[in-house]
Amino acid sequence: MRAVKRAPITAALLLAACGATLPRIRNVNETPIVQAGTPVLRSRAAEVAAKGVATPATKALVAKMIDTMRKAPGVGLAAPQLGVGLRIIVLEDRDDLIALLTPQERGERERIAFAPRVFINPVLRAIGDARATFFEGCLSVNGYVGLVERHHEVLVSGLDENGAAQTWRVRGWPARILQHEVDHLDGTLYVDRMKTRSFATSQEARLRYAGKPIAEILKLFGL
Numbered sequence: 599m600r601a602v603k604r605a606p607i608t609a610a611l612l613l614a615a616c617g618a619t620l621p622r623i624r625n626v627n628e629t630p631i632v633q634a635g636t637p638v639l640r641s642r643a644a645e646v647a648a649k650g651v652a653t654p655a656t657k658a659l660v661a662k663m664i665d666t667m668r669k670a671p672g673v674g675l676a677a678p679q680l681g682v683g684l685r686i687i688v689l690e691d692r693d694d695l696i697a698l699l700t701p702q703e704r705g706e707r708e709r710i711a712f713a714p715r716v717f718i719n720p721v722l723r724a725i726g727d728a729r730a731t732f733f734e735g736c737l738s739v740n741g742y743v744g745l746v747e748r749h750h751e752v753l754v755s756g757l758d759e760n761g762a763a764q765t766w767r768v769r770g771w772p773a774r775i776l777q778h779e780v781d782h783l784d785g786t787l788y789v790d791r792m793k794t795r796s797f798a799t800s801q802e803a804r805l806r807y808a809g810k811p812i813a814e815i816l817k818l819f820g821l
């Protein structure tokens with residue numbers, strides 16, 4: 599998931615905005631993240647077989663996913679976003695990304711920094727009925743955001759890259775990231791769940807909504 603932030607327009611964003619001329623010339627610095635329209639993003643990813651979990655190939659893929667997520671920068675990535683149809687997700691939130699939000703935005707979103715987490719064959723279940731709606735973006739729908747309602751708290755279980763079973767019960771922004779990334783494994787993008795009339799370019803959303811309380815934003819959309 600894209601790190602939704604208040605940062606000024608970056609070179610990457612400008613490049614994305616100017617990228618209308620096709621075909622683009624690929625270079626070694628170009629991100630390996632595939633974009634909406636690529637069939638792998640609309641397919642159900644396959645379970646990683648037990649014998650394939652703790653292999654060098656899987657570990658290398660996980661390392662590439664974490665590296666790609668950090669460079670983007672993002673707070674989550676699913677294997678299909680690298681063109682690999684396997685049920686693997688990674689997520690991480692960092693103080694330097696969280697610092698781009700106002701204290702109120704941080705509090706409302708329940709953003710907390712956490713070290714990289716890896717879930718292979720994740721199974722997600724909602725805890726309780728509470729829901730939260732915020733803007734979110736996706737590294738595979740580059741340059742846009744939309745308001746998405748998500749469960750406030752979830753429990754996720756799966757394996758890490760060493761094959762160790764793990765569960766994580768979490769609320770707030772990490773719960774949102776988990777739902778976004780597990781959706782990727784089922785071929786679902788946030789645009790399928792968003793309040794469609796809230797769809798905006800990242801730049802417009804930043805100009806119009808950054809720093810505003812979420813209650814005010816929701817009111818603008820009649821939500």
Ligand code: ZN
Pocket residue numbers: 599600735736737738778782
């Ligand atoms: Zn995404």
